[in-house]
Amino acid sequence: MAELTYREAVRSAMREEMRSDPRVILMGESITGYGGSYAVTKGLVEEFGPKRVMETPIAEAGIVGFAVGAAMGGLRPVAELMTVNFALLALDQIVNSAAKFHYMFGGQWSVPLVVRTVSGFGQLGPTHSQTFEGWFASVPGLKVVMPATPADAKGLLLAAIRDPDPVIFIEHSLLYSTKGEVPEQEGLEVPIGRAAVVREGTDVTLVGYSRMLLQALHAAEVLEREDGVSCEVIDLRTLRPLDYPTVVESVGHTHRVVLCGEDWRTGGFGGNLLSEIQDRSFDDLDAPIARVAMRDIPLPYSRKLEQQLIPASQQIVDAVRRMS
Amino acid sequence: MYRKMVQIRHFEDHAAEAYAQAKVGGFLHLYIGEEAVAVGAIAAVREDDHVLGHYRDHGYALARGCDVKACMAELFGRETGLCHGRGGSMHLADATKHFWGGHAIVGSHIPIGAGMAYAMQYREEPLVVLDFFGDGATGNGIFHEGLNMAALWNLPVVFICENNLYGMGATLAEESPVSDMMIKAEGYTMPAVQCDGMDVLSVYGAVQQAAEHCRSGKGPFFVEAMTYRFRGHSMADPELYRDKEEVRRWRELDPIPRFGDFLVQHRITSPQELAEVNEEVEAEMLEAVRFADDSPWPDPDSVDRWIYAKPINPEAPEEAPSMAGNPAGAAT
Ligand SMILES: Cc1ncc(C[n+]2csc(CCOP(=O)(O)OP(=O)(O)O)c2C)c(N)n1
Ligand SMILES: [Mg+2]
Numbered sequence: 186m187a188e189l190t191y192r193e194a195v196r197s198a199m200r201e202e203m204r205s206d207p208r209v210i211l212m213g214e215s216i217t218g219y220g221g222s223y224a225v226t227k228g229l230v231e232e233f234g235p236k237r238v239m240e241t242p243i244a245e246a247g248i249v250g251f252a253v254g255a256a257m258g259g260l261r262p263v264a265e266l267m268t269v270n271f272a273l274l275a276l277d278q279i280v281n282s283a284a285k286f287h288y289m290f291g292g293q294w295s296v297p298l299v300v301r302t303v304s305g306f307g308q309l310g311p312t313h314s315q316t317f318e319g320w321f322a323s324v325p326g327l328k329v330v331m332p333a334t335p336a337d338a339k340g341l342l343l344a345a346i347r348d349p350d351p352v353i354f355i356e357h358s359l360l361y362s363t364k365g366e367v368p369e370q371e372g373l374e375v376p377i378g379r380a381a382v383v384r385e386g387t388d389v390t391l392v393g394y395s396r397m398l399l400q401a402l403h404a405a406e407v408l409e410r411e412d413g414v415s416c417e418v419i420d421l422r423t424l425r426p427l428d429y430p431t432v433v434e435s436v437g438h439t440h441r442v443v444l445c446g447e448d449w450r451t452g453g454f455g456g457n458l459l460s461e462i463q464d465r466s467f468d469d470l471d472a473p474i475a476r477v478a479m480r481d482i483p484l485p486y487s488r489k490l491e492q493q494l495i496p497a498s499q500q501i502v503d504a505v506r507r508m509s
Numbered sequence: 510m511y512r513k514m515v516q517i518r519h520f521e522d523h524a525a526e527a528y529a530q531a532k533v534g535g536f537l538h539l540y541i542g543e544e545a546v547a548v549g550a551i552a553a554v555r556e557d558d559h560v561l562g563h564y565r566d567h568g569y570a571l572a573r574g575c576d577v578k579a580c581m582a583e584l585f586g587r588e589t590g591l592c593h594g595r596g597g598s599m600h601l602a603d604a605t606k607h608f609w610g611g612h613a614i615v616g617s618h619i620p621i622g623a624g625m626a627y628a629m630q631y632r633e634e635p636l637v638v639l640d641f642f643g644d645g646a647t648g649n650g651i652f653h654e655g656l657n658m659a660a661l662w663n664l665p666v667v668f669i670c671e672n673n674l675y676g677m678g679a680t681l682a683e684e685s686p687v688s689d690m691m692i693k694a695e696g697y698t699m700p701a702v703q704c705d706g707m708d709v710l711s712v713y714g715a716v717q718q719a720a721e722h723c724r725s726g727k728g729p730f731f732v733e734a735m736t737y738r739f740r741g742h743s744m745a746d747p748e749l750y751r752d753k754e755e756v757r758r759w760r761e762l763d764p765i766p767r768f769g770d771f772l773v774q775h776r777i778t779s780p781q782e783l784a785e786v787n788e789e790v791e792a793e794m795l796e797a798v799r800f801a802d803d804s805p806w807p808d809p810d811s812v813d814r815w816i817y818a819k820p821i822n823p824e825a826p827e828e829a830p831s832m833a834g835n836p837a838g839a840a841t
Contacts, residue, residue: 210631236631239662241658242654242657242658242661244654244657244658246620246650246651246654247620247651247654247655247657247658248620250617250618250619250620250621250623250624250651250654250655251620251621251623251624251627251655251658252624253620253621253624254620254621254622254623254624254625254626254627254628255624255625255627255628255631256624257609257621257624257625257628258559258624258625258626258627258628258629258631259628259632260627260628260631262624277614277617277651278617278620281614281617282612282614282617282618282621286610287815287816287817287818288595288815288816289592289595289596289600290592290595290596290600290602290604290610291590291591291592291593291594291595291596291815292593292814292815292818293592293602293603293604294604295817295818295819325816326816326817328817328821348819349818349819350817350818350819376821377821378821378822378823379823380823426821426822426823427823428823429823429824430823430824431823
């Protein structure tokens with residue numbers, strides 16, 4: 186095991202896969218000299234050159250369209266969209282091109298493409314602080330991955346690059362500097378579509394992913410210490426396809442669930458998750474499924490106002506306390 | 510080239526008839542009047558060069574030599590269709606023929622063509638990409654993003670703009686500040702020529718020049734073919750926006766008799782031979798319609814096939830992911 190930051194873990198997945206597969210290319214805005222707006226691709230152009238680490242114009246739809254074409258031409262592009270807010274400009278190419286070709290052309294070819302992008306906030310203002318994983322996860326044909334730990338960031342990105350289908354890989358800006366143990370063995374994948382039980386417990390299941398996984402773990406500690414409540418914590422890791430069996434099994438013995446998300450309550454990913462868990466586990470539930478989500482308000486700039494809205498461990502603790 | 514143009518014309522006539530009989534549904538965009546563009550352009554490049562275009566795509570498929578019966582069966586929504594009935598009229602494709610599809614989001618395939626060209630350049634293959642679109646697409650941002658990248662990276666892609674004077678019901682004057690679309694290539698320092706899209710030899714010459722330019726590593730090229738669709742935008746079009754006199758004038762420039770006359774005048778062929786071609790093609794199309802009509806519908810249980818090349822089912826983790834849907838070949 187080696188201790189890496191989340192940022193280093195993402196970078197090392199790209200570096201290893203580029204070393205072993207000459208078809209892999211990176212493209213994105215300010216990813217060469219600048220090193221990427223979150224410094225994830227730093228040093229890669231020096232090692233692999235501008236043909237494989239491509240500086241692009243500021244043209245999100247064009248970048249993804251181009252990457253789709255490069256994938257059809259036999260390359261394995263990893264396109265970086267600076268943040269998920271800008272990915273909205275590329276929605277057409279993601280939804281109508283990448284996600285559709287394998288199906289609508291009758292399985293003649295697939296689009297082995299990874300779109301790496303970033304959620305997060307921190308006084309970035311209403312247009313730069315959004316979270317849209319639910320939108321991507323609603324589209325058949327896409328795979329959607331949101332790692333919470335350095336080990337998963339690396340292993341899932343390796344799996345995503347090797348996957349023949351388009352994968353939306355959403356990182357979190359507030360996780361980049363977090364550290365964790367990462368297996369040293371090169372090229373070790375974490376499979377797409379598998380959740381992980383990261384803490385075992387008996388009284389309530391907390392379901393999270395990305396930054397909210399860390400909030401859920403923190404809430405679990407608080408609840409154990411202050412209330413003697415034992416929380417089981419699940420990291421979804423992949424939002425599409427979603428590993429329902431792991432969630433259902435947990436609910437089968439805890440009988441209570443709190444869904445922990447960062448996106449808006451209305452139309453957010455948690456709403457769909459809630460209905461699916463209810464369908465599968467209704468008879469096991471002893472309490473209504475609870476949800477922690479962003480209030481339906483744009484995230485304002487002012488620190489005081491922003492803090493009011495950001496979902497954190499305290500809301501999870503409160504939700505569990507309301508249940509019992 | 511004469512035979513190919515006649516094939517497209519007769520295919521479209523039969524498609525329109527089948528639409529009227531409700532055997533073909535949804536959208537149907539006919540290529541009648543524009544045959545010389547696809548045929549001249551595709552004849553001017555190698556068989557292993559890549560082709561993609563927009564939703565008015567029957568002409569590209571047939572000019573590329575896609576199976577006529579499978580094309581018709583796709584319109585009929587049958588399992589024997591080119592895309593097994595998943596795509597329909599707007600999404601014909603045949604990777605084995607390097608025809609990468611009809612694309613129905615206006616302009617979306619313009620950067621895709623550039624990306625394919627990048628893959629060719631990356632592997633130093635001497636191949637070019639032909640990317641067809643309409644005048645209407647030049648108003649969309651994605652057109653500009655695609656041209657910008659193609660020029661920036663010097664990519665071997667020929668952009669072919671079919672200027673048929675309308676984007677659905679919008680006239681050129683309503684959709685663009687310039688009526689010559691080739692002017693838009695200038696800002697990207699892309700060489701451009703205009704050709705007579707009603708003359709198959711004019712298109713052939715322009716695309717030959719363009720492809721040679723791309724193949725020699727000089728970067729992208731823009732060809733504007735001046736053309737006209739004789740029928741409405743789609744079968745639902747009442748054509749309120751253009752007058753019959755204009756349509757009649759353009760019909761006099763019909764590319765098929767025009768090229769036929771040329772061939773006869775130059776004693777390359779005889780009127781009898783041309784008549785025979787027409788008869789043979791008509792028989793081929795009748796056979797294609799019969800084939801489509803008699804073909805089986807897709808199995809209803811197969812509706813969720815091909816969503817993924819590597820399906821992952823967490824509910825049945827013991828099932829090994831299947832690659833069955835991805836006949837590996839062409840792309841991956
Ligand atoms: C992004 C997008 N907007 C609108 C449409 C609806 N639409 C389909 S074809 C068309 C006109 C396109 O005109 P042009 O590019 O000139 O091609 P033509 O039909 O004349 O061959 C429109 C507006 C669409 N398919 N995609
Ligand atoms: Mg037009």
